Amino acid sequence: MMMLRRLSSALWFCAPFVVLLVLWAVFIPYFDVNPRLFPHLSSVIQAGIEGIKDGTLIQHISASLLRVAVGTVLALLIAIPLGIAMGVSPIISSFLTPLFRFFSVLAGIAWIPIATLWFGYGFGAITFVIFNAVFFIVTYNTLLGVSTIPLQVRNAAASLGAGRWAMLTEVLLPGALPNIVTGIRTGLGFAWRGLIAAEMIATNLGLGYMLFVARDFYRTEVIVLGMIVIGVLWLLLDRLVLAPIERATIERWGMVQRA
Amino acid sequence: MKDLTIRNLSKTYFDPYAGTNVTAVHDVSLKVEQGEFVCIVGPSGCGKTTILNMIAGFIPHTGGEILVGGRPVKGPGPDRGVVFQSFALFPWRTVLENVAFGPKMRGVRKVERERIAHEYLALAKLTEAAGRYPAELSGGMQQRVGVVRALANEPDVLLMDEPFASVDAQTRMTLQEELTRIWQEKRPTVIFITHDVQEAVFLANRVVALSKGRVLDDIAVDLPRPRSWDALNDDARFKELSGRVLQLVRSA
Numbered sequence: 001m002m003m004l005r006r007l008s009s010a011l012w013f014c015a016p017f018v019v020l021l022v023l024w025a026v027f028i029p030y031f032d033v034n035p036r037l038f039p040h041l042s043s044v045i046q047a048g049i050e051g052i053k054d055g056t057l058i059q060h061i062s063a064s065l066l067r068v069a070v071g072t073v074l075a076l077l078i079a080i081p082l083g084i085a086m087g088v089s090p091i092i093s094s095f096l097t098p099l100f101r102f103f104s105v106l107a108g109i110a111w112i113p114i115a116t117l118w119f120g121y122g123f124g125a126i127t128f129v130i131f132n133a134v135f136f137i138v139t140y141n142t143l144l145g146v147s148t149i150p151l152q153v154r155n156a157a158a159s160l161g162a163g164r165w166a167m168l169t170e171v172l173l174p175g176a177l178p179n180i181v182t183g184i185r186t187g188l189g190f191a192w193r194g195l196i197a198a199e200m201i202a203t204n205l206g207l208g209y210m211l212f213v214a215r216d217f218y219r220t221e222v223i224v225l226g227m228i229v230i231g232v233l234w235l236l237l238d239r240l241v242l243a244p245i246e247r248a249t250i251e252r253w254g255m256v257q258r259a
Numbered sequence: 260m261k262d263l264t265i266r267n268l269s270k271t272y273f274d275p276y277a278g279t280n281v282t283a284v285h286d287v288s289l290k291v292e293q294g295e296f297v298c299i300v301g302p303s304g305c306g307k308t309t310i311l312n313m314i315a316g317f318i319p320h321t322g323g324e325i326l327v328g329g330r331p332v333k334g335p336g337p338d339r340g341v342v343f344q345s346f347a348l349f350p351w352r353t354v355l356e357n358v359a360f361g362p363k364m365r366g367v368r369k370v371e372r373e374r375i376a377h378e379y380l381a382l383a384k385l386t387e388a389a390g391r392y393p394a395e396l397s398g399g400m401q402q403r404v405g406v407v408r409a410l411a412n413e414p415d416v417l418l419m420d421e422p423f424a425s426v427d428a429q430t431r432m433t434l435q436e437e438l439t440r441i442w443q444e445k446r447p448t449v450i451f452i453t454h455d456v457q458e459a460v461f462l463a464n465r466v467v468a469l470s471k472g473r474v475l476d477d478i479a480v481d482l483p484r485p486r487s488w489d490a491l492n493d494d495a496r497f498k499e500l501s502g503r504v505l506q507l508v509r510s511a
Contacts, residue, residue, distance in 0.1 A: 152347035155317050160412055161337035161364035170360075174351035253350040254394020 039221035044228070047221040056210075061229065063205040067123060068195055071130025072188060079135050080180060083142020084172050093143060104136045108190060109197045122203050129198045134187035141183025145176025178250040185242050192234050261328030261338075261415035263291040263314070263448060269322035270309050270472075283309045285472040286323070291416070294446040298459035301469035301508060307452045310469075311420050314450065315341050327415050337361060340409030342419040346401045348393040354404050355380065355389040361412025379407040382441055399430035406438065410445060419451040423458070432488050435461055439486050456505045460497060461486060466504050470511030478504060 025041040035043065051057025086093040111132050115125040149171065157171045199208025207226050214222035270284040284306040291297045299307045313320040316335040325332040327339060335341075340361075348357050355376050362372035380386050383403040393401055402422055409417055423431045439462060442449060453459050459466045460480055468475040480500055482491065491497040 150345065150347065152343045152345050153349065155315070155335065156341065156343060156347040156408075157349075157360070158317075158335035159315055159337065159339060159341040160361040160408070162360075163364075166364055171349070174349070177351070249351070253392055255350055 035220060036218045037220065039224055043221040044225050047219075047225045051222075051225065057225075057229070060205060060207050060210045060226075061233070063203075064195060064199065064207045065233070067126045067206070068130055068188070068191060071127040072134050072184075072191065074127075075131045075134035075187070076138060076184070079138035079183075080142050080173075083139045083180075084146055084168065084176065086139070086143040087146025087172065087176065097143075100136055100140050103132075104140065106132075108133055108194045112198050112201055115198075116202050122205075125202045126195065126198045126206070129194050130191045133191035133194045134184070137187035137190065138180065138183040141179040141186075142176050145179030145183075146172055148179065149175035178255045181242070181246050181250060185238065185246075188237070188242070189234075192230075192237075196230060261448065262293045262295075263289075263416050263450065264326040264329075265289040265310075265314070265323070266326075267323035268310065268313065268320055268325060270306070270313060270318075271321045283472055284313070284320075287469075287472070287474055288323075289467060289474065289477075291448055291450060293448055296442055296449045296451065296462060296464045297467060298451045298453060298463035298465070299467045299469055300453055300456055300459040300504060302454060305469045306472040307454075307469050308420055309472075311341075311418050311450065311452050314416070315339055315418050337364065337412055338415045340412055340414030340417045342402070342405050342409050342417070342422045344421040344424050346393070346398075346405045346425075348401055348404055348408070350393050353390055353392055354385065354396070357393065357404055358408045358411045360408060365412075375411055379411040382410075382444070383407045383437065397430075398426045399434060402426060402434060403437070406441070410441070410447065415448065417447045417449045419449065421452055421454070424453070424455075431458075436487055438462060439484065443484055456508060457501050460501045460504060461488070461491060466500075468504055468507045468511075470508065475507050475511055478507075 021041065028038060028040055039047075048057065051060075086096055109129065111129050112125065115128045119125040119128055153175065154167065154171055157167055162170060195206075196208040196211070199206035200212040203209050207230050211223050211226040214220075214226065266288050268284060268287045268289075269282065271280050271282045273279075274281045287306075287310060289297075299310065301307050309318070312318045314325055314332065316332050316339065330338075332339070349360065352360065355373060358376035358379055359372040362375050367375070377386070377389065380389055383406065385400065385403055385407065388396060388400060388404075393404065396404070405422065406419075423434050426434065435458060442462075451459070451462055460482075463480050466478045466480060468478070478500065482494070482497060482500070
């Protein structure tokens, strides 16, 4: 029953895309659109198959995913402890909050010019942009998460004998987790957009680069293929990795309502 | 289980709005014997929750002393278990893990602490709920978990801060009866805060009436146990004691 509902909701999710593809397959040839302006569906599929066969598409995808993974993991490693420290110390939090407000606005592609000066073109600069997109949002959300833990729950843990370490691992971290997960989802969304922009400027590998170079040769089928891959990868990441984590933890705990 | 001694306890804090010092608790002395069930009753703002928070060590006291088994209180600790009005369960832990939390903090290994937790869950008729999360339980069941979570850590003193104030009336009566049953079985030293005079008389060996941060009177409750609402509703002695406490609290 559960499986059936899952399946039908997945099918319903795909339905508008199928309609879009059908419209594309019918109308672009029908109006005889110049392929330099917009490609036929068949040539995009062809480009996809070629990209997989000669390995270039996979190379671009894995380069992009690796940057996102490294940038995100580094950001989380620093952001979560910092956010918790800010959450428990009013002094640290009130001192750093204005800075975080400022840099949240800046976070993203505004960093690309200086990042390329610091790290050169390529992996370092782009990972740095990802790092920034995730870091500030997750830190701020962690801080927010810690401050939403009811005082009584912390008091309960203390009166059951929790010391500093147990308070951190048993109360503050799980208590802030709903906000941390929200922060990661939002941050990764920004990071993914920032990634494509950064790759157009600061590298010679990755999905953004693939799009940008294809433009020089009027290869609209590669551009559109890249756009589709970017969108699909994000949906997969969000639906198959992030959403299930949320379901298995904080929804079960009744700490957020199902969206 | 140990006794609790409060001597000349007071709490004064600075009220930034009024711009003056406010005395919430004024020179309160109280001795609770080992295994005794004492209710502190009084209207809101009488300082009863402040007293409990000071005993628990959540807030510092500004005068006098608090001794548990002769040792002065400095901050929260597992020798004083607390049951909160808001339940304060850990939403990210199952019922079993919530109850096993205290033993876990003491370093009791997993098999043993789960055995302890199951034993206490059975005491509160919660065996079925062991694997569920707090959000999946009714308020009454959540507070049963709150009570046995505190008890499972075997504190010297059990502090209860209006624990049944946020559940419905029928559930409250059931919980009160269960609490008296559990208390008779385990005989913990209990300090129970409430504004409900009948609740105080129903539960306690002694009722301490409080008003404006001062102790008004200390009344022994000699009703027989086990106690049930069916038996006590029309009991003359119960009515007499409740009436006395109510008059005390209202006249102040």
